[in-house]
Amino acid sequence: MGIPYYPGCTLSTKAGGYDRSGRAVAAALGMDLVELPNWQCCGATFPLATDNSLALIAPTRVLYEAEQAGEQVATLCAICYHVLKRTQTTLAKDTEMLERINWFTEQDYEGRVEVVHFLQLLRDQLGWEALAERVVRPLTGLRAAPYYGCLLLRPYNEIGLDDPEAPLILHDLLRALGAEPVDFPYNIECCGSYLTVREPEISEGLSREIVASSREHGAQVLVTACPLCQFNLEYPQRATGFGRTGNETPILYFTQLMAVALGLPEEDWGMEDHYVDPRPLFETA
Amino acid sequence: MSRIGVFVCHCGINIAATVDVERVARELGQDANVVFATDYKYMCSDPGQQLIKDAIAEHDLDGVVVAACSPSMHERTFRQAAGDAGVNPYRCEMANIREQCSWVHQREPEQATEKASEIVRTLVAKVQQDEELAPSYFPLTRRALVIGGGISGLEAALGIARSGYPVVLVERQDHLGGKMARLSGTYLNFEAAPGLLQRRVEQVLSHPHIEVMLQAQVTGLDGYVGNFQAWVADVSAREAGEPPAEPRRIDVGAIVVATGWDPYPLNRLPEYGGGKILDVVDGLTFEQMLQPGAEIRRPSDGRVPQEVVFVQCAGSRDPERGVSYCSKVCCMYVAKQAMLFKQRVPEGQAYVFYIDIRSAGKGYDEFVQQAMEAYDVLYLRGKVSKIFARGDRVVVWGADTLVGRPVEVEADLVVLATPMLPGSGALTLAQTLHISADGYGFYNEAHPKLRPVESLTAGVYLAGAGQGPKDIPEAVSQAGGAVAKVLQLFAQETMVQDPTVAYVVEDICSFCGVCVPACPYEARELDPLRRVATVNAALCQTCGACVVACPNKASRIHNWEPGQVLAMADLLVK
Numbered sequence: 001m002g003i004p005y006y007p008g009c010t011l012s013t014k015a016g017g018y019d020r021s022g023r024a025v026a027a028a029l030g031m032d033l034v035e036l037p038n039w040q041c042c043g044a045t046f047p048l049a050t051d052n053s054l055a056l057i058a059p060t061r062v063l064y065e066a067e068q069a070g071e072q073v074a075t076l077c078a079i080c081y082h083v084l085k086r087t088q089t090t091l092a093k094d095t096e097m098l099e100r101i102n103w104f105t106e107q108d109y110e111g112r113v114e115v116v117h118f119l120q121l122l123r124d125q126l127g128w129e130a131l132a133e134r135v136v137r138p139l140t141g142l143r144a145a146p147y148y149g150c151l152l153l154r155p156y157n158e159i160g161l162d163d164p165e166a167p168l169i170l171h172d173l174l175r176a177l178g179a180e181p182v183d184f185p186y187n188i189e190c191c192g193s194y195l196t197v198r199e200p201e202i203s204e205g206l207s208r209e210i211v212a213s214s215r216e217h218g219a220q221v222l223v224t225a226c227p228l229c230q231f232n233l234e235y236p237q238r239a240t241g242f243g244r245t246g247n248e249t250p251i252l253y254f255t256q257l258m259a260v261a262l263g264l265p266e267e268d269w270g271m272e273d274h275y276v277d278p279r280p281l282f283e284t285a
Numbered sequence: 286m287s288r289i290g291v292f293v294c295h296c297g298i299n300i301a302a303t304v305d306v307e308r309v310a311r312e313l314g315q316d317a318n319v320v321f322a323t324d325y326k327y328m329c330s331d332p333g334q335q336l337i338k339d340a341i342a343e344h345d346l347d348g349v350v351v352a353a354c355s356p357s358m359h360e361r362t363f364r365q366a367a368g369d370a371g372v373n374p375y376r377c378e379m380a381n382i383r384e385q386c387s388w389v390h391q392r393e394p395e396q397a398t399e400k401a402s403e404i405v406r407t408l409v410a411k412v413q414q415d416e417e418l419a420p421s422y423f424p425l426t427r428r429a430l431v432i433g434g435g436i437s438g439l440e441a442a443l444g445i446a447r448s449g450y451p452v453v454l455v456e457r458q459d460h461l462g463g464k465m466a467r468l469s470g471t472y473l474n475f476e477a478a479p480g481l482l483q484r485r486v487e488q489v490l491s492h493p494h495i496e497v498m499l500q501a502q503v504t505g506l507d508g509y510v511g512n513f514q515a516w517v518a519d520v521s522a523r524e525a526g527e528p529p530a531e532p533r534r535i536d537v538g539a540i541v542v543a544t545g546w547d548p549y550p551l552n553r554l555p556e557y558g559g560g561k562i563l564d565v566v567d568g569l570t571f572e573q574m575l576q577p578g579a580e581i582r583r584p585s586d587g588r589v590p591q592e593v594v595f596v597q598c599a600g601s602r603d604p605e606r607g608v609s610y611c612s613k614v615c616c617m618y619v620a621k622q623a624m625l626f627k628q629r630v631p632e633g634q635a636y637v638f639y640i641d642i643r644s645a646g647k648g649y650d651e652f653v654q655q656a657m658e659a660y661d662v663l664y665l666r667g668k669v670s671k672i673f674a675r676g677d678r679v680v681v682w683g684a685d686t687l688v689g690r691p692v693e694v695e696a697d698l699v700v701l702a703t704p705m706l707p708g709s710g711a712l713t714l715a716q717t718l719h720i721s722a723d724g725y726g727f728y729n730e731a732h733p734k735l736r737p738v739e740s741l742t743a744g745v746y747l748a749g750a751g752q753g754p755k756d757i758p759e760a761v762s763q764a765g766g767a768v769a770k771v772l773q774l775f776a777q778e779t780m781v782q783d784p785t786v787a788y789v790v791e792d793i794c795s796f797c798g799v800c801v802p803a804c805p806y807e808a809r810e811l812d813p814l815r816r817v818a819t820v821n822a823a824l825c826q827t828c829g830a831c832v833v834a835c836p837n838k839a840s841r842i843h844n845w846e847p848g849q850v851l852a853m854a855d856l857l858v859k
């Protein structure tokens with residue numbers, strides 16, 4: 001069974017490892033992610049201006065393409081998910097806006113397609129138990145701290161993936177993989193997001209606190225579903241260069257840990273391009 | 286031919302400024318069945334009523350239409366006046382030309398006047414066919430049932446008993462007092478709650494007119510105002526795992542519901558460490574530490590906390606994750622608790638995070654000022670975003686919006702001022718008693734302004750925090766109000782039953798049963814022997830649902846007969 005899949009720009013470029021590991025684990029689980037034949041950038045920010053019609057055009061075009069492909073469209077990137085999902089809920093409520101955008105794009109988006117995150121498919125379609133059964137290389141002993149960030153969960157009434165104050169979806173996933181999820185107080189604190197472009201000191205400061213707190217609570221790795229979080233948390237640790245000195249915390253996509261646990265070959269892990277190389281953790285003795 | 290009089294009221298300028306009242310009287314005077322029509326400034330005044338009475342005598346009237354305000358305002362007044370002058374009161378009707386005409390058509394006086402005349406004409410048509418009816422009377426049981434033995438229930442029971450009527454007080458726990466028994470010193474003067482309460486409890490227990498049933502619950506209610514049969518079950522057997530005893534039947538005339546509130550579960554606040562961090566407690570738990578004889582100690586390691594953070598509105602005023610309402614008492618008890626803490630731990634520091642301070646009430650704001658000024662409690666205006674453990678301390682992240690900066694406090698103990706929720710089981714009890722509750726489970730009052738202590742079911746009254754968050758003085762006042770209502774009821778010699786209720790024309794009733802579930806007041810039953818529907822007149826509220834539901838027009842309402850309604854409609858639908 002193939003699931004229409006929207007990779008988005010970041011996963012097609014900088015976060016290629018996320019895309020590669022994601023497609024590989026999906027295929028291994030029989031949930032093939034089938035890239036939309038024709039897609040464009042979603043805009044990467046959900047517009048919050050009073051008149052947001054112009055900025056809603058890009059994500060609506062994506063939704064239109066997705067609607068041609070099926071009933072659901074899956075994403076891996078938390079930002080694309082955020083933008084598409086909120087656009088979908090907004091247009092479901094605001095039919096006037098929907099008509100306006102359709103008039104402009106000369107497309108006929110009907111508002112039917114459902115935007116899902118791949119995590120949601122794992123939880124609701126596959127189920128954690130079924131996933132656990134597919135694990136061939138349990139990540140026993142790996143203390144992995146789930147880091148949720150903001151965009152995957154908030155605002156709850158438009159996204160509704162998990163409890164925004166006490167999320168569990170990544171915890172449950174890690175447990176299914178045999179790892180030990182580490183709770184730490186910063187797991188839903190903001191990493192600074194796009195401030196990394198304009199005011200990198202701010203996002204670096206926030207990110208260092210997040211990583212430090214996870215370490216205080218005994219985490220060996222941080223696990224995320226967002227390419228921007230991944231970058232923000234990892235980049236400030238670059239000074240120590242590639243390779244592990246023992247003082248860095250690798251920042252992994254959940255799909256990368258899945259690829260390891262499902263016993264996929266190393267090229268499917270997508271771990272070559274990290275500033276902090278996580279691979280030594282998974283070296284077989 | 287009837288001999289009907291029409292009396293058009295100006296209501297000062299309320300009606301007369303829009304409707305040409307003289308013209309309405311003139312036009313109605315032409316109606317074949319109207320023998321007298323006039324207008325007057327205030328019909329409800331003494332001279333106005335006298336005018337009606339005089340006209341009845343002079344023109345030998347047999348029916349009256351008063352064109353004025355809503356019947357819920359003055360129907361009783363005018364029926365009384367008509368009755369005094371010898372016209373059957375049920376042949377006196379009101380035509381509402383104020384709420385349903387002048388008030389809503391102020392910009393179109395011409396059409397308003399035409400509409401007023403039409404409204405009055407329909408009532409003239411109705412009165413022609415109104416029957417002469419008489420109310421019925423039945424006895425009432427002068428005993429009251431009070432449900433809930435917190436401060437409101439205790440006050441209600443004492444008030445009724447001291448007026449000489451027997452009271453049964455049902456409490457589901459094994460002791461009286463409710464939540465007040467767990468409080469420390471109360472605001473405004475720190476008087477100890479247990480002492481205040483104990484006096485009340487003793488007075489109740491020793492009062493000869495009060496029977497206290499502990500570990501008991503009301504499981505069923507039949508009957509109607511003045512004549513309820515309540516079923517009260519002993520729950521101690523169930524708790525002990527034994528088979529429950531037969532519920533006991535208690536006949537009462539009135540019921541006061543005083544089931545109070547319950548605390549908000551801490552685990553609904555995971556972002557504040559609720560249920561996860563031992564040293565994050567709720568207000569009620571902290572009250573118990575502040576009680577005389579108790580000690581303020583951290584639940585985790587028993588140390589005396591030096592730095593205590595209070596978080597106001599924790600879970601309240603939060604439509605997204607908590608409850609939307611303001612719990613009303615927490616701004617006050619936080620100030621109280623902070624001061625009591627400082628009295629016990631003078632070198633300690635208390636912080637309060639707040640959105641705004643709600644301290645309306647006599648002396649209340651001064652009390653909060655006292656916490657800030659005399660006790661150096663540090664008030665920080667901002668919402669707390671997150672609370673988590675760091676080592677053995679509790680970190681509170683908030684903001685001080687007055688200086689525009691995020692704030693972090695490392696505390697020894699955090700007190701969450703969580704909202705009061707309606708008592709658990711309130712919704713079940715509401716169903717049993719046929720009263721309604723809002724979306725949270727707080728009982729609904731019959732009218733938010735004019736009938737704040739009554740439920741919508743006649744004879745069932747409300748007191749205390751079960752109707753909405755309130756503090757002790759408010760709970761006591763409401764209990765006093767409920768007592769007054771019960772006494773008002775008991776002061777009647779007999780119960781008067783209005784005759785304009787539903788009845789069944791048994792010859793054409795097909796026993797189909799459609800009307801039974803249609804009735805929202807459970808006033809209808811099927812009689813299997815005679816195979817007809819019957820109406821319990823005491824429960825009927827004349828809503829008309831059964832009349833519409835009945836496929837055979839067998840269900841009717843006295844003086845709202847099909848012929849009357851059609852005659853009225855004929856005048857409007859031309």
Ligand SMILES: Cc1cc2nc3c(=O)[nH]c(=O)nc-3n(C[C@H](O)[C@H](O)[C@H](O)COP(=O)(O)OP(=O)(O)OC[C@H]3O[C@@H](n4cnc5c(N)ncnc54)[C@H](O)[C@@H]3O)c2cc1C
Pocket residue numbers: 432433434435436437438455456457458461462463464465468470471472501502503543544545546547568569572614618621705708709710714748749750751755756757758760
């Ligand atoms: C932390 C805190 C501090 C406070 N401090 C103050 C203060 O200093 N001053 C002040 O004025 N107010 C204070 N209050 C408010 C005060 O607690 C309430 O006003 C008061 O408890 C209301 O009394 P009540 O009788 O309405 O309800 P409750 O005290 O809740 O009593 C209700 C009773 O009904 C019983 N019951 C419930 N359901 C049933 C049922 N189905 N059948 C039979 N019995 C039932 C319960 O067991 C209970 O005994 C404080 C509140 C809190 C949370």
Ligand code: SF4
Pocket residue numbers: 597598599601602610611612613614615616617641642643702
């Ligand atoms: S009384 Fe004060 S603390 Fe309680 S909910 Fe209202 S504003 Fe918040």
Ligand code: SF4
Pocket residue numbers: 786787803804805806807808809820824825826827828829830831832842
């Ligand atoms: S008129 Fe209303 S309350 Fe009366 S019996 Fe009919 S449905 Fe019930």
Ligand code: SF4
Pocket residue numbers: 789793794795796797798799800801817818834835836837838839840
């Ligand atoms: S709906 Fe009419 S016919 Fe049917 S039982 Fe009721 S009164 Fe009788």
